[in-house]
Each structure stands twice: as structure tokens, then as C-alpha cells.
Amino acid sequence: MTRTLERQGAAHAVSGRGDHLAGTGHLVRLALRRDRVVLPIWVVVLGVMASAGAGSYEALYPTQAERAALTATMGANPSLTLLYGPAFDLSTAGGFAAWRYGAILSLFVALACIFTVTRHTRQEEDTGRQELLSSTVVGRYAALTAAVLVAALGAVLTGVLMAVSLIGVGLPATGSFAFGGSMALTGLVFTGVAAITAQVAEYSRTANGIASAVLGVTFLIRAVGDAAVDASWLSWLSPIGWATQVRAFADERWWVLGLLAVTALALGAIGYRLLPMRDVGMSLIPARPGPPQAASGLRTPFALAWRLQRGVLLGWAVGFAVFGALFGSLAAGVGDLLGDSAQAQQMMARLGGSQSMVDAFLASMAGIMAMIASLYVVQATLRLRAEETAMRVEPLLATRVSRLGLAASHLVFPLAGSAALLAVAGFATGLLHGLRVNDLGGQLPAVLGAAMAQLPAVWLVAGVTAVLLGLLPKLTTAAWAVATLFLLISMFGPVANMSQAVLNVSPFQHIPKLPSAEFTATPLVWLTALAVVLVGVGLAGFRRRDIG
Amino acid sequence: MENAISVSGLRKSFGSTVALDGLDLSVATGEVHGFLGPNGSGKSTTIRVLLGLMRADKGTVRLLGGDPWRDAASLHRRLAYVPGDVSLWPNLSGGEVIDLLGRLRGGLDQRRRKELIERFDLDPKKKGRTYSKGNRQKVAIVAALASNVELLLLDEPTSGLDPLMEATFQYAIQEEREQGRTVLLSSHILAEVEALCDRVSIIRNGRTVETGTLADLRHLTRTSISAELAGHPNGLSKLENVHDLRIEGNRVQFDVETHSLDEALRSLTSIGVRSLTSQPPTLEELFLRHYTEDAKAGSAS
Ligand SMILES: Nc1ncnc2c1ncn2[C@@H]1O[C@H](COP(=O)(O)OP(=O)(O)O)[C@@H](O)[C@H]1O
């Protein structure tokens, strides 16, 4: 569309369709400029992950016999399908990579798309910048369209890079494109989900929260459907389930990709339908009025921080309780099926530890929960920075609230909140597992202990984030990169045959893998000490630096 | 009596941007002090340094007898601040914000809170984002004025207020003055400054260019004279400090700096004056002069 047409369109905004999209190109460029660092990072990291894993398959399972054993043991194990989905063919590198990485990578692609859409729609409205943009020659649907296009671009590029890099390590092109396609389309489905939540929610945080909860529920439905033999139809209710059902590298079912595409389009269409039903900056769910006076408890910086952070913490706690209960109820199944096969033992050892299969499974679940909790830690720590950039810290520090007091009132959440999350997860897992194996007295404390032992590693992430907050406030988003790096190293490093030096970078690698391994206090002590020092440095920095 | 605020030689830069370049400011206890300057001249930065939110690179800063960086928390019990750009917590109502900020300052006068909410016509039940800019500003103003403090630091507090609320604000500040409170008022609205301020400091590019009472400052401005004379106005162009001289027959029109007014009138009367009108100097002119010089300096560099 030419510039003159755009102007005319704006002048008669009531009529015509094209007007509604006026300015989309400018907004796409603006969004790409704002995301010029983040977008390439997630595209590349997620894009090459699977091929790195596929590359090490030959080295790990060199013989035909080993591969056959792998399929026999892992492929049908409900506790593993819970996490990774069903294994359709583990006798090839492609089939293995699709199984081991598919479900987890689709989660990350979906999250990246959700955050991208919200960032360029609801968040722009929260900051009031959208109002400024809307007052220029920008059509009603331009912001949403631009956000969807940028998220879609990221998803498609990730999918293409996945396919190309899988072909690059010598895998068949058909399977590679099926895999990349299923990941990209999952991203598009959740781009659609975010297009809806951006209209429904009142704030960007809520929009991200609802969309992430939808993602969590679809993952859960798939997990239950894949793990429970008599309820496999459940997996067909979940887009994450469809992604695995494409069966990349295992006699691909292309029509499932169509299912994902249609869903993505349908969800996007709903978002577009909802958009005109609300005003810029407002939500479909109208804001309720609040009390004319503050409750008597609202008189400390902590009371305010609690008000600001409690919703997010509660949401995470619910998620941890549900997933903990699910893992707990299925843990005992690992042992039933795997028996004592040496290959299976070795496989599980790479996931969690050694010895008993069930214990190794529980240990690896504790580790995964902790790595996910570290994402909460980054979110909760950076809330203070978000408040600062929203100019809401200045008025507080202009009262008798001290800088240390303010920072401490927020840091309670990453430090104590993460402990609460791990306790909830450990308790739920231990309770259900203990009930199932009729050993509540023995299993509950053991599993709870395994979860709590992870805390020093989680705190270390809080320490790193606090240092950025105190010393390099402009670079605080790097905390997400650090936490994700630790997570990817610990989750995929052992499978991808990474060297010990690289694995040692992640603090989770140093935690004793309870309950399967021996308890050793030394790493817990030095990780905690390091975390304390980092938090201290962060606080000292926050005390001394300029605010704003 | 000691000054509530005394700043001298204050310097602050952000990377290569010099925000404050040797700024001086003194505010006597009990006065309402106008703090004026074009956008980006360093008003907000000065106030942030006074609040201990930013550390000065150089210079001395005293606030209520203390060091604002070192004694921040204890000094803050005695002052209230209204930021230039008020951002409220989205899930807190206006009433909750007023109470919270008041309590964090160390107490709130409930009677004054109620009275101000009524006078400013504020709905305390609304939540953060549902307030317009002006209403967000009112929440911060009510929270500050209902606190029992000695010093008010107000950073363009009336931006976004309608004329009616502007009048309400001016009335409220008069009351504060009567209570003996000290006010530092950064502002763009000259009528507001003329109505409220005892003394004024004008800053430009991070440096103080004028400071004094309004009467002092008026002396720095020019009076416009237009006169019909008995003969041809010879010799006027030789006078110093006369600007924009225009002569049409026996009519003459010019601007003269206030301290040369006497001399200029004497040379007019020596020719013989038939009629004369003079326009008194306005604060606006003074500002415009500083602001346009600022713009010129800006475009030259
Ligand atoms: N946090 C900051 N980082 C970088 N530059 C800043 C910052 N705050 C203010 N400045 C710069 O300092 C100068 C003075 O700004 P400010 O004090 O906000 O001016 P005023 O309030 O008078 O409009 C401006 O050039 C502004 O861009």
C-alpha cells in the first residue's frame, strides 16, 4: 500500500478493510528492531538443539543391538512418555532426537511465541506507548498483525533452522522437515493463543500468565494421554500432543500438520474477532473498582511486594503441585517396565543418577522441577527492575523506605518463594509416589529432601540475577539467557555428550542426585555460599547506583 | 534561618550527556521556590539528586541540614515528592496508593486526605490504569499534600491538570505556604509561578542562569515603549540597551532594558512627548528570551 493510500485510509477509518492494517509494515520493523537481539538468540538456540542431540546418537548407541534395546525399554515406558511423549522409533538418530527433544522444544517455541506476541501488543498498551502509536496512521489491527507476524517469523525460522541443521548432521530430509514443521506450527498455535489472551487479559503479565497456563494444561493433557494406556485419546485433545503425533522420522503423518495449521488459524481468527470488542488499553474483562482506602496491613514495602508478586507465585505453585502429583503418581511405573536391562539403567543414569530406576526417575524429576523453578526465580527477581523502569520505585524511595529494605522485600520471593515451590513439588511427588508404593513414611521425606536439595542451585540463579540487577541494570534480561543456558546444559547436555567442563557450568550439575545417589553436603554448602555472596554483591550495587 | 535546600556547583552526567553542569540552587526555609527551565535542562535530574535517587558527580548538596545521598531514608520522613511522570501500580486503587505512600512517609492527615480528595474531585476507588494522566497526577498530589512534612518537592506537578484543577492546586499550595512548609516547584506554567512563588531559579543546559525574586527578575526584562514625539527622534539609536527600534515620521517604537529605561525616557522628553504607551515587562518575555537563546545554542552546536 502506498503512503497516500494509507493517509486516506486513516482519514476515513470507518470504511474499508485495508485501513485497519495501515502501518503494519512500520510496526513490524519497529518490533524487529526491538527484538533484534532476543529473536535471533531464541531462533538459533532452539533451532540447533535437536541436531546437537541427534549428532551424538551414533556415539552413544553405536550398535544395532543397543538401539533395539533402547526402543524396547524406553519406547513403551509410561513414566518417560509422560515427559517426552511416545517413542515411535528409537532405532534411528532422527527418531531418537524427535522423541527426546520434540515435546520439550515445542514448549520453548510456544513460550517464545507467547512472550513475543504479548510484548508487542498488551505490553505496549500497558506502557501507554500503543496510544501514541494508535494516534498516528496506524490501523486498528496493525499492532496485533505486526506482533503475530513477528512471532510467526520467529517460529518459522526456528522450524527451518531445525530442519536444515538436522539434514546437516545427515538425517533424512523428510523427517527433518516434518520435525521442523511440527515445531513451527506448534509455535503458531500458541501465537494464536497469545493473540486471544492479549485481548482478554487486563495486563501483559496476566496475558502471559493465562497463555502459559494454557500451554501447561495442553502439556499435561498430552502427558497423561501418552502415559496412560487406556486414555491415549487424551493426547489428541492437545496441540502439543499433535506435534509428537506427526511422527517425524517414523513414517510421518503429514495430515497432523494440517490439524495444527487449522487450529493456529482458528485461534488467530478468534483473537482478531475479540480485538474490536474492547478499547485500546482496556480488556474484555473490565477492571473492578478497588477499595477507597488501603487495608491497615498495606504499610510496608514487603506488603506492597506481596501484593505485586503473590498472584504469580500462586500460579507457579499450582503448576508445581499438579506436575509434582503427576510425576509422583507415575514414578513407580518406571521400574515395572524397565526391569534390570543394562541399557535402560545406563539411559536412566544419564537422566538422573544410577542404581534404582525409580529413584533415578525421581531424581531427574527433582532436577527438572528445580530448573523450571529457576525461571520463576528470574521472573521474581526482575520484578523489581520492571517496577523501576515503570517509574514506580522512585516514589517509594522518596519515602523513608531504604534501598536495602525495598530490594529485600522483593528478593524474598526468589529466595523463599523458590523454596516454597520446590517444597510443594517435592511434597506432591512424594505423597503420590509414597501412597502408590505403600511407603509414605519412607518416600515422602526422601522425595521432599531430593527436591529441597536443589535449592542452592536455584539460589545461585537468583544470585546471578541479583548481580545484574545491582550492577548492570540495563542488561537484566541476560538473566533469562543464563537461566535458560543452565537448563539446556543440564537437561540436554548429558544426552548430547557434552564435555564435563561444559556440564560443570550449570549449578544443577553439582547437586547430589537424591534419592538415587549419596547425599553430599559439600556442593550444597559452596553453592549456597556463592549464592549468598552474589546476592550480597547485587544488594550492594543496588544501594550505590542511580535509580531510574 | 538555614536554607532548606542549598546546592552549589552540582554536576551530573549520563555517559556523554551532561545533564547538570555546575548548577546552583538555594531555597530558604518557608518559601515557595519556582524552578524553571526548558525541557531537558536538568530539573528532574536535580530533584532526583535532592532525593538521593542519583548520586552527584561533583558539587555540594544539602537538604534539610543533611546529605541527601547518605541520610536518604531519615530525610525522607520530612519531605514529600510528586514525580513529573506519575505511574501507579495497576492493581492498586488510588485510595490505596495515597494511604500506602502516606504511611511509608510516616503518617497521613486523614482529615486533609478526605478534604483534598473532594476538592480535587478524585475517585479513590479506581485502579491504576483506569485513571487519566491528570487523575494519576492528582493521586500523587493528594498523597504528598496530605502528609505531615516540612518540604514538598514537586516536579511539574500540574502537567495534565485542567484549568479548574490547576486553580485548586494553587489554592492548596497557598495553604501549604501558610502552614510554613517549604516548596520547590518545578513548572512550565508561568501564571502558576507568578501566582505562587516567592523566588525563582531559571536553569538552562544544567546551569542556573537567573535567580531571585519575581521583582528582581522583572528588572532583567525589557519594557516596550511606543511614543509620538514633537520632533524627529534623532539620537535614539545611539542609546545603549535599546532594541528593535522603529521610526515612522515622528512616531517611535522600541524595547528598552529596564535598567536603561530612565535614560531612554530622558532622551524622549528632550525632544518632547505628545503621547506615550509603555508595556510592562512580563515573566513570559524573560523565559522566551532564555528559551530561544537555548534553542539557538542548541541549533548552533
Ligand atoms: N537516566 C538518564 N540517563 C541518561 N540521560 C538522562 C537520564 N535522565 C536524564 N537524562 C538527560 O539529562 C538531561 C536533563 O534531563 P531532565 O533532568 O529530565 O530535564 P528536565 O526535567 O528539565 O526536562 C536530558 O538531556 C536528559 O536526556
Ligand SMILES: [Mg+2]
Ligand atoms: Mg522533567
